[in-house]
Amino acid sequence: MDQLRAQLIRGVGASIALAPNPAPVMPRENSAAPVQPSVQFTSSNVEESVLSKFARFTPNNVEGFTRSTATLLPRTAKIFVVWTVLFLALLITLYSFGFAPVGILEIGDTIKSWFTSGQQSSLGVSATHAEPANLETPVVATLPATTEARILISAIGVDAPIIIPASRDLNILNDALLKGAVYYPDSGLLGAIGNVLIFGHSTGLSIVRNQNFEVFNRLQELKEGDIIRIRAEDREYWYRVRSLSIKDARETEVLMSTTESVLTLVTCKIFGGNGKESRYVVEAEFVRSYPLAI
Numbered sequence: 001m002d003q004l005r006a007q008l009i010r011g012v013g014a015s016i017a018l019a020p021n022p023a024p025v026m027p028r029e030n031s032a033a034p035v036q037p038s039v040q041f042t043s044s045n046v047e048e049s050v051l052s053k054f055a056r057f058t059p060n061n062v063e064g065f066t067r068s069t070a071t072l073l074p075r076t077a078k079i080f081v082v083w084t085v086l087f088l089a090l091l092i093t094l095y096s097f098g099f100a101p102v103g104i105l106e107i108g109d110t111i112k113s114w115f116t117s118g119q120q121s122s123l124g125v126s127a128t129h130a131e132p133a134n135l136e137t138p139v140v141a142t143l144p145a146t147t148e149a150r151i152l153i154s155a156i157g158v159d160a161p162i163i164i165p166a167s168r169d170l171n172i173l174n175d176a177l178l179k180g181a182v183y184y185p186d187s188g189l190l191g192a193i194g195n196v197l198i199f200g201h202s203t204g205l206s207i208v209r210n211q212n213f214e215v216f217n218r219l220q221e222l223k224e225g226d227i228i229r230i231r232a233e234d235r236e237y238w239y240r241v242r243s244l245s246i247k248d249a250r251e252t253e254v255l256m257s258t259t260e261s262v263l264t265l266v267t268c269k270i271f272g273g274n275g276k277e278s279r280y281v282v283e284a285e286f287v288r289s290y291p292l293a294i
Contacts, residue, residue, distance in 0.1 A: 149232040156218035190237045199266040216267035239263040239284035261286035
């Protein structure tokens with residue numbers, strides 16, 4: 001028994017001596033990365049972070065910011081006022097030379113009309129009479145103010161009412177222009193010897209709320225021979241265009257005394273040139289009239 005035990009011990013020792021060293025265990029490629037410690041956002045952490053952000057706004061800093069703002073605002077206001085004055089001065093200069101945009105020209109004309117008076121209409125046309133009437137007293141229109149009249153020019157698509165004011169007062173004429181074409185008081189009778197003067201607005205604005213601002217927009221397109229029709233009460237009067245001219249506003253003068261039966265249409269020339277400083281003047285001769293109802 002003792003011999004057998006000794007042999008077994010020697011066999012085990014030999015096997016241990018002959019056994020190779022175990023290979024080192026390599027970590028797997030897909031082994032999980034070590035877990036990082038998580039950060040917990042507690043109310044105390046957030047409060048400390050917010051307080052640290054606003055820590056720089058000390059009472060001294062706030063006071064300095066208030067002082068700088070109080071200094072900056074007056075400077076900004078002064079710059080704004082200076083630029084506004086310069087801008088208005090530029091517009092006034094451009095308006096005086098007729099180079100301002102059309103909208104500015106029209107606004108300027110309206111403002112100018114508040115401070116001017118006289119026989120000149122808002123279109124810058126003066127009517128010459130043998131005995132000029134006193135503008136301080138109303139003048140009875142050659143056509144009764146109650147007359148219902150319209151002007152129709154198929155060549156340029158005009159179909160507008162004719163307003164017949166009872167006075168040549170500038171304010172009254174300007175108000176009438178807002179309602180349609182205007183018959184100049186004390187001008188000729190339709191179809192009779194004399195000069196019938198009718199004037200109206202024109203504008204370069206693409207969109208207008210009051211369509212009467214563009215009643216004579218296409219007056220410059222009229223050609224010799226085109227027919228102008230005027231309906232008044234129960235008759236229609238035909239006039240044939242014989243001339244179209246462009247005249248300076250300061251030189252535009254319409255003679256009321258004539259040996260012919262004529263019609264004169266006047267509006268502003270707003271495209272190119274001197275703009276509002278020029279006028280389109282259309283002269284037409286009487287052809288015929290006929291009753292609208294029998």
